[in-house]
Amino acid sequence: MKYLIYFIIIAAFIDTFSQLPIMSPFAMTFDPSPAFAGLVVGMYSFSNMIGNILAGFWIDKSGAKKVLVSGLFLTGIILILYTFADSPMHLISVRFFHGLFGGFLVPAAFTAISNRGKSNNQGKKMAVSGAAVGCSAIIGPAFGAVIASNYSINWVFLIIAATMIGCSVLAFMFLPPGKLKDIEEKSSHSEKMPSLIKNPMLTASYLGAFSLMFAQGSLAYLLPLQVEELQFDSMYSGILLSTFGITAILIFLLPVNKIFDKYRHNNTMLAGMLIIGIALILLSSAGSLAFMFVCMVLYGSGFALLFPSINALIAKHTTEKTRGKAFGLFYAFFSLGVVAGSTILGFLGVTFNIGFLISAALLLLTVCCMSIYFKKRSSVLLKSQE
Structure with a gap:
């Protein structure tokens, strides 16, 4: 069943990554101001944050399967509504509900993965999950850019919608329902979200998630604009974004992934954040495609260190009865980072x-x-040990 969950993770992140190279230009067809483009990009993540938190409570109460099936189906339906958007407010409304329903998916999938197998290989397990995200990062941006360039943006939404609805059927048919009685008994004695935030190691992972996705939100908003400003073909936005995914997935799947259980997760997390920061500094002065590709390889290396580390910290410092809420809150910080990154930079007009x-x-x-x-x-x- 774990392979089906990995496939669902790929589908969920393809939904997100496929829109990175197209959403800013798509928003500007409704309103050409940078502030509106930033708002549209950030609206998804704002409502996604709400969905993440709601999913955390629902997962601990009823199990991951119901959350996954419902989230996949509703996300598929809302994606179809993009094709009917005909005004700025309509687009913002669709983005809100897209983010809300999409917020159910990732906490449920990662909770299900964390609850399977041994606890002493969480780092490697999260690296494999990260490889699934890396596959999405490779496929999604290139898919979105190529389909939008050769056909239309509406076809991107319709194809992803069909994929989501198909995944909901697979999840309903093949995922085990879980021991709901045990889950309900545990959830009645589970910790509240404020107490999870007070855990120092969980707080560190939440800050790591926020920082990573602030950078990701900035990248989603600024990279297509940089490509356009430098007068390169728009499809290079997708190819560049896919480059960091290719780099990350190689690190996730090659034998080097043993480092995630050999070294402390907080150390690999800090190393990943440092590398991403350096990559962004270099990208800010990039004037050629070749140098931009080098920057994205470096960015992908940092992502590969950071993403499994912060997920493994969550899995290591929680129990099954609190893991749903912990991952829900964790991915809420992911969403908050994207909101802050794209919206703040959009309003600043930098x-x-x-x-x-x-x-x-x-x-x-x-x-x-x-x-x-x-x-x-x-x-x-x-x-204290002395």
């Missing part, structure tokens, strides 16, 4: 150079603060 530097500064500041905290925490633990 150039792509300044936008990438702002994102890099946030990542590097977070790395510094976390490094100081982890160093102090290690010192306290050493003293």
